[in-house]
Amino acid sequence: MVHATERKVVDVVLVGGGHAHVHVMRAFGMQPDPAVRLTLIARDLETPYSGMLPGHVAGLYDRDDIHIDLQQLARATNTRLIHAEAVGLDRAAKRVLLQGRAPIAYDVVSLDTGIVPPADAIPGAAEHALAVKPIGSFLARFDALRARCAAPDGPRRIAMIGGGAGGVELLLSVRTRLRDEARIAGLDPEAFAFTLVTGGSLLAGHNRAVRAAFGRVLGDAGVTVHDRRVASVHADRLTLDDGTAVPCDAALLVTGAAPPAWFRTTGLDLDTGGFIAVTPTLQSTNDADVFAVGDCASMTGSPREKAGVFAVRQGPPLARNLLARARGEDLSPYRPQASHLALISTGTRYAIASRGALKLESAWLWRLKDVIDQRFMAMYRDIQPMPMPPMPVDDDMRCGGCAAKVGPAPLANALERLSGAAPREDAAIIPVPSDRRSLVQTVDFFRDFIGDPFVFGQVAANHALNDVFAMGGTPHHALAIVTVPPGRASGTAETLFQVLAGAKSCFDTEGVQLAGGHSGEGAQLACGFSVTGFVEVDRALRKSGLQAGDALILTRPLGTGILFAADMRARARARWIEAALTEMCTSNRAAMQALLDHGATAATDVSGFGLIGHLAEMLSASGMAATLDAAAVPLYAGVSDLAAQGFASTLLPDNLANEGFVAGVLPDALKAILFDPQTAGGLLAGVPADRAESCVAALHAAGIVHAAIIGRAEAGMPRVRLALRQAQHEAV
Numbered sequence: 001m002v003h004a005t006e007r008k009v010v011d012v013v014l015v016g017g018g019h020a021h022v023h024v025m026r027a028f029g030m031q032p033d034p035a036v037r038l039t040l041i042a043r044d045l046e047t048p049y050s051g052m053l054p055g056h057v058a059g060l061y062d063r064d065d066i067h068i069d070l071q072q073l074a075r076a077t078n079t080r081l082i083h084a085e086a087v088g089l090d091r092a093a094k095r096v097l098l099q100g101r102a103p104i105a106y107d108v109v110s111l112d113t114g115i116v117p118p119a120d121a122i123p124g125a126a127e128h129a130l131a132v133k134p135i136g137s138f139l140a141r142f143d144a145l146r147a148r149c150a151a152p153d154g155p156r157r158i159a160m161i162g163g164g165a166g167g168v169e170l171l172l173s174v175r176t177r178l179r180d181e182a183r184i185a186g187l188d189p190e191a192f193a194f195t196l197v198t199g200g201s202l203l204a205g206h207n208r209a210v211r212a213a214f215g216r217v218l219g220d221a222g223v224t225v226h227d228r229r230v231a232s233v234h235a236d237r238l239t240l241d242d243g244t245a246v247p248c249d250a251a252l253l254v255t256g257a258a259p260p261a262w263f264r265t266t267g268l269d270l271d272t273g274g275f276i277a278v279t280p281t282l283q284s285t286n287d288a289d290v291f292a293v294g295d296c297a298s299m300t301g302s303p304r305e306k307a308g309v310f311a312v313r314q315g316p317p318l319a320r321n322l323l324a325r326a327r328g329e330d331l332s333p334y335r336p337q338a339s340h341l342a343l344i345s346t347g348t349r350y351a352i353a354s355r356g357a358l359k360l361e362s363a364w365l366w367r368l369k370d371v372i373d374q375r376f377m378a379m380y381r382d383i384q385p386m387p388m389p390p391m392p393v394d395d396d397m398r399c400g401g402c403a404a405k406v407g408p409a410p411l412a413n414a415l416e417r418l419s420g421a422a423p424r425e426d427a428a429i430i431p432v433p434s435d436r437r438s439l440v441q442t443v444d445f446f447r448d449f450i451g452d453p454f455v456f457g458q459v460a461a462n463h464a465l466n467d468v469f470a471m472g473g474t475p476h477h478a479l480a481i482v483t484v485p486p487g488r489a490s491g492t493a494e495t496l497f498q499v500l501a502g503a504k505s506c507f508d509t510e511g512v513q514l515a516g517g518h519s520g521e522g523a524q525l526a527c528g529f530s531v532t533g534f535v536e537v538d539r540a541l542r543k544s545g546l547q548a549g550d551a552l553i554l555t556r557p558l559g560t561g562i563l564f565a566a567d568m569r570a571r572a573r574a575r576w577i578e579a580a581l582t583e584m585c586t587s588n589r590a591a592m593q594a595l596l597d598h599g600a601t602a603a604t605d606v607s608g609f610g611l612i613g614h615l616a617e618m619l620s621a622s623g624m625a626a627t628l629d630a631a632a633v634p635l636y637a638g639v640s641d642l643a644a645q646g647f648a649s650t651l652l653p654d655n656l657a658n659e660g661f662v663a664g665v666l667p668d669a670l671k672a673i674l675f676d677p678q679t680a681g682g683l684l685a686g687v688p689a690d691r692a693e694s695c696v697a698a699l700h701a702a703g704i705v706h707a708a709i710i711g712r713a714e715a716g717m718p719r720v721r722l723a724l725r726q727a728q729h730e731a732v
């Protein structure tokens with residue numbers, strides 16, 4: 001066998017954070033192969049565990065109890081996480097096509113994307129029914145339904161379309177929740193009417209005793225059962241195939257399964273239902289580098305129902321076979337079990353067991369189900385970061401100086417792939433305007449802390465533009481500098497392309513030309529830009545213009561240093577990182593414009609020195625003091641908690657060199673926040689007090705919803721006095 005460090009790095013890409021893929025992440029993380037890089041492409045960063053969904057709907061579990069946080073799992077297992085939706089495979093070029101961004105290269109790819117509701121299977125269902133898949137959007141819409149049902153004149157007639165285990169369990173759970181909440185709100189729970197339409201047979205596939213038990217449970221719960229098919233769904237009723245009208249105010253849909261439409265464009269063999277046909281080794285029957293598992297796959301010769309239990313069981317053989325394929329070793333077949341034990345809850349802490357001819361029921365079975373489900377979730381939650389092996393390189397006697405460039409082709413190729421033409425000259429020629437405008441120039445550079453090179457490129461580009469916006473300028477062009485860790489040539493070229501593609505997506509939106517750049521090898525992926533812009537000199541914003549009485553406005557929440565410090569330790573929640581990255585990938589141009597329109601006297605962007613560090617620069621330059629209202633400072637979600645737990649950036653001690661600017665003693669957590677270094681941070685500006693409120697209103701109207709007045713400038717020695725009130729305001 002070839003020793004790991006002597007082999008090329010193989011890119012194994014997982015599409016979809018389904019039940020089998022979370023196991024692959026854990027297995028690869030626990031036994032890392034330095035020559036295999038694992039990437040997960042996930043549309044949703046919090047992946048629901050369907051076994052606990054009915055319990056959550058019934059109010060027995062919190063939202064976090066039933067979700068696996070893919071951000072934390074990816075960090076802990078050293079999986080590269082790409083938050084994007086796959087929309088196709090280019091199998092000739094071996095790339096996964098993504099919605100709205102550059103494709104991702106693979107050597108071996110695995111699909112575990114689950115199913116989608118069957119499109120147009122029932123006329124009107126798409127408009128009027130609440131489909132349970134995908135579960136993420138179902139939960140949001142179910143919460144909205146709950147809110148409407150809590151009103152005295154809200155929906156009362158609830159119908160479920162689908163009489164399988166999922167539909168029955170979910171309807172009983174919905175019933176429990178809506179009735180409980182009605183009781184709490186002082187409404188009559190008996191006013192609700194629940195209907196189940198089974199499509200012809202209740203719990204098909206389960207034995208007679210199980211069907212009878214659920215018939216009894218549904219009867220006791222007062223659920224009306226129609227053993228018919230739904231012909232059409234309307235805003236106020238279902239029409240059954242015998243013409244019966246079933247009045248309903250809200251319909252839920254748990255029927256059938258359809259594959260994602262893009263499977264049809266892949267050229268992969270599909271079964272008659274459109275699911276990916278796979279061999280017992282879980283490989284596509286016509287492409288050995290494509291694997292598929294879970295609901296989206298169909299095993300030729302061993303078809304099984306679409307159930308999470310099969311996706312879970314496929315995890316270990318999938319992990320083994322992906323690794324074997326990456327290493328060029330033999331694969332082993334997987335034989336799914338013929339039947340499985342189903343523990344189906346009754347919407348309460350009570351369950352009915354079904355397997356073959358077996359039927360049992362008791363509260364004890366619900367507790368067993370709970371233990372099994374919790375044990376599954378525990379494998380993927382709060383796990384400690386696993387050690388990362390060093391990546392192998394093609395040659396460890398690598399040259400420095402200009403010989404450490406990433407070869408001549410990758411940069412030119414990346415720019416050509418992005419712009420349609422490779423740069424031909426040694427330097428960019430930029431026409432300079434002949435009017436009164438002056439150049440503004442800036443440069444920024446830092447190493448990757450995100451893991452997704454495309455998003456890193458976007459953040460780095462936005463960060464670099466911020467200095468120009470802070471001056472009230474208009475960025476014009478940028479030059480890139482990128483270092484990529486040495487490795488397989490095609491891998492470094494692809495990473496370089498991803499970084500520049502992300503940056504260019506940001507520059508294109510801003511009308512900024514990416515005029516060229518330089519790339520080299522470095523220990524880590526790092527990227528920066530020299531940005532040149534123009535500014536009308538008499539409109540330029542400087543740090544020195546603050547006037548006594550000016551309101552201090554901050555346009556973006558604080559806390560990126562704390563969040564990503566926690567993220568490195570797999571302790572930041574996916575939704576916190578997602579929300580912060582959304583802001584960090586958003587331009588400050590509109591913020592700058594609103595500040596200029598409201599007579600801003602001074603501005604700076606909040607970056608590495610933290611809020612106090614940059615405020616101190618303004619105060620020193622302007623010869624002013626300031627009072628800061630700590631409670632008004634907007635924070636990213638999660639930052640207060642993480643700061644209280646002691647998470648802080650490694651740069652914090654350096655930033656605290658400015659602590660002397662603050663009068664009095666700060667609590668540690670607040671100190672970590674106010675001195676937290678920001679990447680792609682907001683603008684901090686002085687605005688005349690009489691225009692500050694309308695400035696904030698204009699910022700909010702422009703979508704800069706966290707902008708806030710955080711203090712005021714005052715005559716005096718450059719110092720910051722803190723007005724401490726109640727807890728910090730945290731962005732949601």
Ligand SMILES: Cc1cc2nc3c(=O)[nH]c(=O)nc-3n(C[C@H](O)[C@H](O)[C@H](O)COP(=O)(O)OP(=O)(O)OC[C@H]3O[C@@H](n4cnc5c(N)ncnc54)[C@H](O)[C@@H]3O)c2cc1C
Pocket residue numbers: 015016017018019020021041042043044046047048050051052053054084085086087112113114115132165166167169170254260293294295296306307308309310311343
């Ligand atoms: C109400 C209900 C209760 C159920 N209870 C049970 C039960 O108790 N036991 C059981 O065995 N089964 C149960 N099931 C069935 C179960 O939900 C599925 O069989 C199971 O979720 C399939 O797992 P999977 O890994 O194939 O896909 P999923 O769990 O659906 O995961 C797919 C993942 O892929 C992501 N994704 C989708 N498309 C893309 C894309 N284009 N790009 C990137 N990412 C993408 C999604 O965000 C998701 O995270 C239940 C189903 C329902 C509706």
